[in-house]
Amino acid sequence: MTVEADGLTVTHRKTVALDAVDLTFGTGVHGLLGPNGAGKTSLIRVLATVAAPTRGRVELLGRDISEHRERSAVRRRLGYLPQGFGYYPGFTVREFVSYIAWLKEMPAAGVPQAVVRAVDRVGLMDRIDAKIKTLSGGMVRRVGIAQAVVNDPDLLLLDEPTAGLDPEQRVEFRRLLRDLGRDATVIVSTHLVEDVAAACSEVTLLESGRVAFRGTTAELTDLGANSPVGAAGADPDHDGNPIERGYTWALRAHRAGGRNGTGLAGDPARTDGAETSR
Numbered sequence: 001m002t003v004e005a006d007g008l009t010v011t012h013r014k015t016v017a018l019d020a021v022d023l024t025f026g027t028g029v030h031g032l033l034g035p036n037g038a039g040k041t042s043l044i045r046v047l048a049t050v051a052a053p054t055r056g057r058v059e060l061l062g063r064d065i066s067e068h069r070e071r072s073a074v075r076r077r078l079g080y081l082p083q084g085f086g087y088y089p090g091f092t093v094r095e096f097v098s099y100i101a102w103l104k105e106m107p108a109a110g111v112p113q114a115v116v117r118a119v120d121r122v123g124l125m126d127r128i129d130a131k132i133k134t135l136s137g138g139m140v141r142r143v144g145i146a147q148a149v150v151n152d153p154d155l156l157l158l159d160e161p162t163a164g165l166d167p168e169q170r171v172e173f174r175r176l177l178r179d180l181g182r183d184a185t186v187i188v189s190t191h192l193v194e195d196v197a198a199a200c201s202e203v204t205l206l207e208s209g210r211v212a213f214r215g216t217t218a219e220l221t222d223l224g225a226n227s228p229v230g231a232a233g234a235d236p237d238h239d240g241n242p243i244e245r246g247y248t249w250a251l252r253a254h255r256a257g258g259r260n261g262t263g264l265a266g267d268p269a270r271t272d273g274a275e276t277s278r
């Protein structure tokens with residue numbers, strides 16, 4: 001497994017952002033979902049090695065990241081797009097992505113070609129020599145994705161990557177994710193359930209620092225199709241598609257007390273006898 005977290009706890013002063021979660025992630029595209037404050041960014045920051053766990057053990061690419069030397073080795077194989085992505089506005093796209101490649105200690109000879117490939121992958125070749133400050137918000141986000149993938153990372157962490165992308169770019173981006181997920185472990189935090197449906201094979205749903213659901217995208221969709229919130233007329237307020245209903249149902253079940261990782265078994269809220277797929 002690329003990521004193995006045991007008992008991972010992250011606290012910010014008195015707030016428990018992650019509460020002793022056990023998680024593993026392997027090759028493929030994983031969607032990280034959850035309401036505001038669920039702990040998604042806290043998890044991604046630990047996996048990106050920019051924040052230390054308060055408790056628990058995390059191994060990335062087979063290395064224990066509590067060790068400085070191991071962390072440095074992992075960073076060379078990481079790609080990370082933070083939620084608040086910082087850049088130098090006076091740099092051109094090419095200069096900035098090259099700079100990140102240098103920070104990742106990529107062999108210098110391969111950098112120019114790797115930069116062009118990364119910029120091409122996000123559809124920004126026509127602006128490669130433009131200063132970043134002259135780009136639109138969505139284009140800057142694409143520069144963020146390009147810098148994250150420039151080293152062909154084994155572990156790619158993207159915190160709300162589609163925020164600000166137009167619909168056409170979102171479609172392109174999902175294609176890129178599926179492509180990257182063939183060889184790498186890609187973890188994408190998003191509020192857009194449709195991004196997960198289109199690009200992710202696995203879903204982890206967090207709620208208040210705990211895991212409310214883990215499974216395949218198809219399983220979350222089935223959950224929505226077969227759940228009470230999915231039944232015709234059962235919930236007139238909910239007009240979402242099956243995966244959105246699966247999201248809602250998994251959260252409700254988890255809040256009602258099901259904390260076994262699926263949020264379903266033994267759920268005291270389920271008194272209606274409705275069938276679910278699990």
Ligand SMILES: Nc1ncnc2c1ncn2[C@@H]1O[C@H](COP(=O)(O)OP(=O)(O)OP(=O)(O)O)[C@@H](O)[C@H]1O
Pocket residue numbers: 012013015016017034035036037038039040041042043
């Ligand atoms: N630097 C901080 N100081 C204090 N509390 C924090 C800090 N960062 C996060 N938190 C708290 O930790 C919890 C988890 O936050 P986190 O940002 O990980 O959630 P999230 O799922 O990414 O949320 P969102 O979807 O809103 O981005 C929240 O209660 C948040 O208020």
